[in-house]
Amino acid sequence: MPTLARHERLAGAALAALAFIIVALGFFAVIGEPPLATLLSMAEYAVGDRYSLSETLVKMTPILFCALAAIVPARLGLISVGAEGQFHVGALIGTGMMLWTQPFDGWLLLPLVLLGGAAGGALYGWLPGILRARLSVNETITTLLLNYVGVLMVSAAVYGPWKDPGNLGWPATIAFPDAAVLPQLFGTRVHAGLLLGLLLALCLHVLFRFSRWGQSLDILKGNVRVGRMMGLDYRRHVIIVMALGGALAGLAGIGETSVIQGRLQPGISVGYGLTGFLVAWLAGHNALLAIPVSFLIGGLIAAGDTLQLFNKIPASSATVLQGLMFATALAVPGLIALWRSRRG
């Protein structure tokens, strides 16, 4: 039985990919570009050379973290869309750590900044978690609304007290000192955050599959009453997964801010939170599968930027393609199921 289902899933994924390619070709034809050539150059801009590949990995890093941030609560059946807000609050608290400790400029700076990012995100996940656990407030609504608050808190900080006077009015903090920044790899913009994300995805996968905790989450997700009968505390698990998911998104926020942007400023995220949420669904809430899926989406976004630069095609077409990819990936399995049930 399981082998058959796995077999079918693989076939479904292949069909979805094929459908996406056809739809993408159609899209390029509609906007008046040579379809096949554009698609091939996109693939080239995503993984064609050293620089393209490195930019894909740069985009992939925050997406992977944000996907994991949605996957952890989903293992308990919770739908958290709060990665965007947690990303920003993580960036905020992490930057605060940097501002507070940067006079010392010691080796402790980097761990403190990362810890601040994780703690900020965790706090921002814990809040809707405790509302859900204690008062049964729908976590999807609270996380969605708190996203706006998180983004605006960053704006408030950088337009106000944290604005660097040396910026001549540009709303941003001072630059992160080298000691507060994750090391970069191979002389590219790829940073150690990617390795951390891969490691965390692997760890989470092992925890979900092979630990008492993962099995407890499975039970509670499937039937809260039975979980209670086995002595499991649903509320405690809600708070744990919400805070843990928040911490992961917070790490993405501080990594992106410190390494890629170099300072806290508005627009540190180009929708990474929501993209991560969609990646989590595409990966079927499987932490390991989130790795290739976020690589794929990262490549799409990076290629879109390059496409704008060289082919004069608007970068927003990458967003359109991203939307088409999610739509086909979610629709094709449904269509296959429908087709099979029609056949009886």
Added chain:
Amino acid sequence: MPGRLIQLRGITRRFGSLVANDDVSIEIESGSCLALLGENGAGKSTLMKVLYGAIQPDSGDILIDGRQQQFRGPADAMAVGIGMVFQQFSLVPALTVRENLLLASPRAPWLQVPGAPGLDTVLEVLSRLAPDLDPRSRVADLAVGERQLIELAKVLNLDARTIILDEPTSVLTPAETQRLYGLINEMVADGKAVVMITHKLADVAACADRTAIMRRGKLIHAGPTRDMSRQQMVDSMIGAGSPASASPPPPPDRNVARVVVRELGARTETQQVQGISLEVAPGELLGIAGVVGNGQTVLAEALAGLHPLTAGDVTVDGISVAWRPTPPVPDGRVAHIPEQPMLNAVVPTLDLAANLQMRDIRRRSFWQFGRRGQADLTVRLQAADVRPPEPSRLTGTLSGGNLQKLVLGRELAGEPSLIVACYPTMGLDVAATRTVYRQLFAHLARGASIIWFSEELDDLLEYAHRIAVLRDGRIAGIRNRDQADRAGIGDLMLMHDMARSA
């Protein structure tokens, strides 16, 4: 209304390796009630879903008055007047009775503002079935029996001449059951054909003039009900090699208490119990009788340590197992068999292996890299008589009887000292019921104490050593089996009402 004849010929339907219907042929006549009798998983529901168009047969024909029919879906079956009332109702609880009927009726007016013409035509059938039912009441506030009547009205509103009822009495109180029997007999007298899927012989005796018996997908016997004795029916249903009917071990002579419940109080939003004091000896089966809704659910959960106490304590072998003030960590001393296992006792989305082993979830080591072998699990599933004994099978696909056997296999594995069993045989067929009783009695013989909640007074009188009656959240009285009879227990259950009317 002219009579008509529906013939199912050579119906075969497979689900994977399981043959749910194996070359089954039956006939359904107008003005007659056919009881389709069989155990859980015998293929009765599948056969009727084929007739209703919800399932397509792999082979076989459906003929109406000799003409072959092709049902691609329930809409086709309904178009020729075949309707089905399912075990799980499809009503919208938040809407009123009238709104639910309007939703399902093709004759409902498109514009449904108050006073629109035709709004009340959908109520005509219901007002005959249940004159006292207010069409403005919300379905959520109705009893199960009333909801079933609405489902029946929905089917009759579609001009159904052949009505299929799937286990209609399994959810009804005795009074509601009697009323349903009356309705079925009326419909038959009216010239309609009724097919009743059931595993209760009482249903057959009350309504059916013809009976068809299925076992493991095959039709074993079909014919007039009066030509078969009760024993023949049971034998046909269960087949050869059926387990002998079980009897409980004699009541324990030593009168030491193993389980002590002292002045227990607990409450939920809708139920409360207070001042409950009970003592149960090792090897004793204490039955709890009472009309549903007198505090059974909260008492059972309080005894099993799943609900916080407001007063009192529950001890097993002198150690408290109650939620007071913190929930106890399950350690295998208390087994709990909740009512409605699919809702309350298993995780349908996990496999049999996970459900069988989850009792130790709090106590197992953090890392679970090497779980026990599949062979070992298969043996345990076989010992529990779960069919099929496949550890990787999804639990949600099991039938009711196998589900309950899985729950028993898990709950009774650790040699518990106290077993709290809530309606453990409700909805089960004869063979599964016997398996449940046999297992419970084996644990009695070992020295376990059992507190058994039941609605079936006859079962309580037959098997329980003592019977306590729960009324209005208190123990109204406790009787030894040799002093108890139906009337005496019934008086205790209803004394409140009698005192009022006196």
